[in-house]
Each structure stands twice: as C-alpha cells, then as structure tokens.
Amino acid sequence: MALSAVRPVRTEEQYDEYLREIDRLVIESSQAARDELEVLIILVKEYERRHHPMLPPDPVEAIKFYMELKGLEPSDLQHYIGPRQRVHDVLHGKRRLSMAMIQRLHEGLGIPAETLLGRYEDSKREPTRIARSAPGRSGRPPEVRAS
Numbered sequence: 001m002a003l004s005a006v007r008p009v010r011t012e013e014q015y016d017e018y019l020r021e022i023d024r025l026v027i028e029s030s031q032a033a034r035d036e037l038e039v040l041i042i043l044v045k046e047y048e049r050r051h052h053p054m055l056p057p058d059p060v061e062a063i064k065f066y067m068e069l070k071g072l073e074p075s076d077l078q079h080y081i082g083p084r085q086r087v088h089d090v091l092h093g094k095r096r097l098s099m100a101m102i103q104r105l106h107e108g109l110g111i112p113a114e115t116l117l118g119r120y121e122d123s124k125r126e127p128t129r130i131a132r133s134a135p136g137r138s139g140r141p142p143e144v145r146a147s
Helices: 012-026 031-051 059-070 074-081 084-091 099-109
Strands: 128-131 143-146
Touching: 012 031, 059 074, 059 084, 059 099, 074 084, 074 099
Parallel strands: none
Antiparallel strands: 128 143
C-alpha cells in the first residue's frame, strides 16, 4: 500500500486491511516503509480509540490477574490488604480498597495505582444516596444511607 493510498479508517474491513499492512511493514527496513508504518499506526489507533475503547479494568479483577501471574494465594495478600477475612472481603467485592491497601499493592506487587483506584462493578452493595436534612436543622453533614 503506498502512502498516497492511505485514508482514514472508516470500516472494520479497512481496519483489518491496515492491521495486515502493519504486520507486513514491521519487517521492512526502508525509511519509506517506516514512514508508512507510522502513519498507519496513528490511523489505526485513532479508529480503535473511537470504535473499540478500552475500559479500565476492575480493581478486584486486576488483583486476581496479578495473583495468577505471580502464583499467589489469597493468604499472600495479607501483607498488603490485612487479615484473612479482609482479603476475602476485598476479593469478593464486599469491601473496597483503602488508600493504604492501594499503596501497598502498588509498591509490593507492581499493580498500577490507577487501576486500583478504578471504579468497582459491585453488584453486592446497595447503592447509596445522601439523605438531606432540612436547611438550618443541623450543622452536621448529611448522612449516607443505603437505599
């Protein structure tokens, strides 16, 4: 494919074609091939960003992935998360990670902190709502209650 024939990616077929062309160009060493490769990669990345966005991983799933990757058992997480029951609660979505846990998991296991700070897909918890008190009735902040 010549650089003059390169167009923005608009269809899945064109996306697949560009991926095949990228595979072919990776092994070529000419400057023209490297230039074309760079342009195609930019176009493919933009198409992927718009049409195939990557959602951030769930923090618990990321922990489980790293456990499998490093051959760890839940008991190995006690150093990072706390007592056995707390580890169990975190791994089963009953407890969220604290900032201290996130820091220890990041530093000790190399799990990206951004991943651990992500939002949970937590169907086990009831959603919370803020119960508003009447204006001027109390100087306390509003309570958070399960609805």
